[in-house]
Amino acid sequence: MLDNKVIINYDEGFVSVADHLLTVSIKGNRKPCVKMTTATCVPAQSEMIISVSAPFRFEGKTVLIEGCPGLQFKRFAVARSFGNCKNGQVDIKVLNFNPYALVLGKKSENGFN
Numbered sequence: 001m002l003d004n005k006v007i008i009n010y011d012e013g014f015v016s017v018a019d020h021l022l023t024v025s026i027k028g029n030r031k032p033c034v035k036m037t038t039a040t041c042v043p044a045q046s047e048m049i050i051s052v053s054a055p056f057r058f059e060g061k062t063v064l065i066e067g068c069p070g071l072q073f074k075r076f077a078v079a080r081s082f083g084n085c086k087n088g089q090v091d092i093k094v095l096n097f098n099p100y101a102l103v104l105g106k107k108s109e110n111g112f113n
Contacts, residue, residue, distance in 0.1 A: 005018055033055055033058075034090060036104055036106050037052060037089070037106065038106055039104065041103050042076065042094055042096040042101065042102045043096065043101050044098060045097060047093055047094065048096070049093050050092055050093075050094055051089045052089065052091075052092055053088055053089060054085045054089065059085055059087075062082055062083070062085075063082070063083055063084075064080070064081075064082055065082070065092050066078070066080045067079075075098070076098075
């Protein structure tokens with residue numbers, strides 16, 4: 001670990017390798033950050049790009065959106081993607097793989113930032 005200059009920071013929850021060349025989070029319990037701003041109907045067996053709200057701390061930044069592990073592929077799927085947060089909004093791609101339309105309610109949590 002000394003040869004690779006590994007830093008383990010428990011206070012901020014990350015492991016850094018080779019002077020921050022690679023930084024990995026060690027926090028395993030992330031909470032969903034993005035939420036629906038309006039109720040949206042996703043047609044059966046289709047994909048849709050939806051605008052969701054993101055916390056202010058991500059304003060003007062590029063964020064990685066991932067599906068919630070407990071929700072992914074239960075009723076729908078969220079594509080892992082990068083998005084630019086503008087005015088508290090970021091776009092996500094949602095896949096409805098069901099043979100019926102799906103309504104995503106307002107304030108429902110769909111992904112991680």
